[in-house]
Structure formats: structure tokens, C-alpha cells
Amino acid sequence: MPEGEIIGESRVQDSVTIVIFGASGDLTHRKLIPALYIAYAQGLLPARFTIVGFARREYDDAVFQQMLAKSIQQFSRLETDPETVARFVEHVRYHKGDISTPGAYESLKARFSDTETYPENRLYYLSIIPSLFAPAVKLLKEAGLVAKPGAEHWTRVVIEKPFGKDLKSAMALNTKLLKYLSECQIYRIDHYLGKETVQNILSFRFANAIFEPVFNRSYIDHIQITAAETVGMEMGRGGYYDEYGALRDMVTNHLLQLLCLVTMEAPGDLSAESIRNEKVKVLNAMRLDIRKNISDAVCRGQYGKGTDAEGKPITAYLDEDRIDPKSTTESFAAMRLSINNWRWAGVPILLRTGKRMAKKTTEIVVQFKVPPLQLFQQVECDDDVCDITRIKPNTLIFQIQPNEGILLQVGTKRPGMRFVVEDVKMDFSYSGTWKKSLPEAYERLLLDTLHGDSTLFTRSDEVEAEWRVVQPILDNLDRLQPYTYPPGEWGMPEADWLFHGVEGKWRNK
Numbered sequence: 001m002p003e004g005e006i007i008g009e010s011r012v013q014d015s016v017t018i019v020i021f022g023a024s025g026d027l028t029h030r031k032l033i034p035a036l037y038i039a040y041a042q043g044l045l046p047a048r049f050t051i052v053g054f055a056r057r058e059y060d061d062a063v064f065q066q067m068l069a070k071s072i073q074q075f076s077r078l079e080t081d082p083e084t085v086a087r088f089v090e091h092v093r094y095h096k097g098d099i100s101t102p103g104a105y106e107s108l109k110a111r112f113s114d115t116e117t118y119p120e121n122r123l124y125y126l127s128i129i130p131s132l133f134a135p136a137v138k139l140l141k142e143a144g145l146v147a148k149p150g151a152e153h154w155t156r157v158v159i160e161k162p163f164g165k166d167l168k169s170a171m172a173l174n175t176k177l178l179k180y181l182s183e184c185q186i187y188r189i190d191h192y193l194g195k196e197t198v199q200n201i202l203s204f205r206f207a208n209a210i211f212e213p214v215f216n217r218s219y220i221d222h223i224q225i226t227a228a229e230t231v232g233m234e235m236g237r238g239g240y241y242d243e244y245g246a247l248r249d250m251v252t253n254h255l256l257q258l259l260c261l262v263t264m265e266a267p268g269d270l271s272a273e274s275i276r277n278e279k280v281k282v283l284n285a286m287r288l289d290i291r292k293n294i295s296d297a298v299c300r301g302q303y304g305k306g307t308d309a310e311g312k313p314i315t316a317y318l319d320e321d322r323i324d325p326k327s328t329t330e331s332f333a334a335m336r337l338s339i340n341n342w343r344w345a346g347v348p349i350l351l352r353t354g355k356r357m358a359k360k361t362t363e364i365v366v367q368f369k370v371p372p373l374q375l376f377q378q379v380e381c382d383d384d385v386c387d388i389t390r391i392k393p394n395t396l397i398f399q400i401q402p403n404e405g406i407l408l409q410v411g412t413k414r415p416g417m418r419f420v421v422e423d424v425k426m427d428f429s430y431s432g433t434w435k436k437s438l439p440e441a442y443e444r445l446l447l448d449t450l451h452g453d454s455t456l457f458t459r460s461d462e463v464e465a466e467w468r469v470v471q472p473i474l475d476n477l478d479r480l481q482p483y484t485y486p487p488g489e490w491g492m493p494e495a496d497w498l499f500h501g502v503e504g505k506w507r508n509k
């Protein structure tokens, strides 16, 4: 099996034309084309396929092919072979056009009359700003470039987050898309769902009989999810980020999707609809855990200025390029939720995400309750200095990135005369077990779209259910003014208050 192959993945059978709107952009060059190249190099693309790059810039096929060849060499996770790259880019064409102009679609349609070069199954990848999603889909439909579901040849449309800015705009976007496409033709990408550990959450829970019986309010003390980044607003991120912020950019999609996977009920089967039905059910049961005020359940922050580990200055959020100096957009958000169903009622759920944090990490920590009778004491050692403490609860950690893996912390008797317990880790890491570089999320997700498997994509009702969880925060932003937090640390003390009444604290590791 070639290095890094998606295990068990089969070759796409349907010949296809893949049109990438926004083909001169960052996502195309860094992720989409390298992912398609790897699929090609591993023999997973169909025998007949053409990739059409669509953007306004003046390129011709040859220039565009050369640019993509360079991007593949720069960004492919696997070593590239020049001959294979050359054969791959022969499948690429460039189409110059403005997305909001009907003429661009007429000329695209004229190209497509050569069905030998442009197979009639079509995947349209909208790697463009969200305000262009609806115009693109409308004009594709009006130009006759969208097949009816169930027709001889299929049409699928992939869109990138953000799917709206709040519940109202998300519903409006869904309405517009569903006017021209049917739900089964829309693939809303959340690239977190393409990661191995994320998919493994379901296998871990439902393929092993030992964990699922204790995954409930009787045994679990709380669940915390962290998605921390060390970067700030480099590389022109500022403009987009200041419009959206941590709540809209991270919580409403990635963090709630992770939470769905750890808390949903087992689906009846592994079909896309069964899994997504269960996710919608648990999303509909999620609420902010507000006692008296919304600020008991939510806190927002912006990083201040500071210095990094090498002593280089770090610019404060409000002084960053393309950030409004009076902005109240959060670069950090933390919240406490509850899930109002029989399995999870009363179990605190804590989420946090932020920029300029101490470490790049995304993890889900499931903390169990301590045993009802405390027979033992625990030893906790920091190098040579050891302390006797209360018994520590077991924790199960899904490490999503980096170093994807699963960690179970249990107490064992420390060798010696006394009955004291020390924490040990049962540690499973993907790299240690399979010694292969894992497929990038986009590799998996692009192949799924070509196979017509929508399991790892977000359905319209799921998107709306996610916004319903976050909307009360968006409605009360004036009561949740951001605190300033020091860069390079784990946020701010105000986020610790969310743990009131909980046996535990944020895992800052």
C-alpha cells in the first residue's frame, strides 16, 4: 500500500469535471490541489477527470498548470514525483470569469459541450467568500449547469464555512441554496470532521462495549473541549476574523461538531442520514448553562500585547493589521453548556477557543467522577517533589491536533509499602501505532464528495441547530464585553469561573 494511503479507500468510478471557483486563492493552492494530487498519485481518482480553475485573474492553462505544480511541491504532505505531478496537471484547465456575471457561465457551458474532456458529472467547489455562494449557485442553475437529483449525471456543490453569521443569515443562505439545489447536492465542509481522531470518536464510543455504558450523567463529571491556537492575525487574517471572531469562526461549527460526536446517541446504522439525525437531536438539546446572568455561562476576550518565548514583541489584537481599533470582536471565547436529555442532564460542558494561546492544541477531555468511597490517597509528583492529594478522577482525552491520539488516565498503586495511587497514562497515538503520515482532512473529504458520501458534511438543519445554540450569546454581546488576556497563556481567569461547582479546571497542557 502506498505511503499515507487512506486505508480501505476505493477508487472513484464516476468520471467527473471538478470546477473550483476561487482557483487563484489560498485554499485552492494550499489544500485542495495538493489533496487532489495525492488522491491521483494513489490511484483514487477516476480514469477520466478534468479540474477547471475559475477566477478573474488573467492566466492561461499552461501558466495555471505551472502554478499548481509548484503549490503541489510546496504543500503536499507526501514526497512528490515530478512525472506524476506533470501527468496530474495535464488534467487541469483555467477558466477566466467573474462569478457574478452570467456570461462566465455561458462560456463555461460552451466548454462543457466537449464531453470527452469535460465529463458530465460535475463537482463545483465554491472556495470563495460566502456572499458569492448564492449568486454562483443561481447562475449555475440558470445556465443549465445543475443536473436534477437522480438524473443520469450528478451535480454536487461544496461550500466552505462560514455558513451564515447568525441564525437568521444561516437560514436565509439555506433558503437561497435550496431554491436551486436539493439538500443531497450540497456538501458543507467542516474540515475538522475529516480528521482521523474526530471520526474515531464514533468508532471508539460505539465499537467498544466498555466505554459506552459509562458515557452518561452517572459516571461523567464534566466534558471540556479546547481548540487553542498560538497564531494571531498574521498573513492578512485580520479582515475576515474581525468580522466573525472566535464564536462564529470556531464555536458554531468545529467545537459544536466535536461536542455532537462525544455526546450523540448511537445511530441505527452508519448512513449519512442516521448519523446526522442523531447530531441534530443532541444539538437541539444543547443550551447555555445560565444561572442568573448570561455572563455566568459565557466569557469573551481579546489578547493584549506582550512578548513571545524568544522575547519578540506580540501586537495586541486591537493593534493588529486590518482590525478596527475599537473592535469588540473576541479572539477568545469560553462557555458552559448543558445538554437537556436523560443521558447528559446536569453534566457541565465547557468549551473554549482562542488565538495567541500558550500552545496549539485541540482536545476533548471527558472527566469521570471520583469513586464514591475514597479508600486511597494519591501521590502527585512534579520531578522529585511529591505531594499527597485526594484521589484524581479518570480522564479520557481525545487529542485532535497535533499528535492525534487517545489518552486514558487511570490511578494505579505506586510500588512500595503504602497503599497510595499514582496517575498513569494509557496512550494511543496514531503516529506510534501506524507509523504513517495521516491523510489531510481535505483528502478524505474531497474523495467523499466524489463518492457521493455526505456523512462528514453538515446538513442544513444541523447548521441551523448550531446557530440556535450560539444565538443567545450573539443577542447579548453588549453584556459580554471582551476582557483582555495576556498572549502566550491560556486565556484569562474569568474563563475559570465557568467551572463553578465543578470538580476540575481547564486542562492547560
Ligand SMILES: NC(=O)c1ccc[n+]([C@@H]2O[C@H](COP(=O)([O-])OP(=O)(O)OC[C@H]3O[C@@H](n4cnc5c(N)ncnc54)[C@H](OP(=O)(O)O)[C@@H]3O)[C@@H](O)[C@H]2O)c1
Pocket (backbone or CB within 6 Å): 021, 022, 023, 024, 025, 026, 027, 028, 054, 055, 056, 057, 097, 098, 099, 100, 126, 127, 128, 129, 130, 160, 161, 162
Ligand atoms: N484559506 C483557508 O485556509 C480557508 C480555511 C477554511 C475556509 N476557508 C474559506 O474558503 C473560501 C476561500 O478562501 P481563500 O483563503 O482561498 O480566499 P482567497 O485567497 O481570498 O481567494 C478567493 C478567491 O476567490 C476569487 N474570486 C473572488 N471574487 C471573485 C469573483 N467575483 N469572480 C471570480 N472569482 C472571484 C479570487 O480570485 P480572483 O481575484 O482572481 O478573481 C480568489 O481566487 C472562503 O470562503 C474562506 O472563508 C478558507
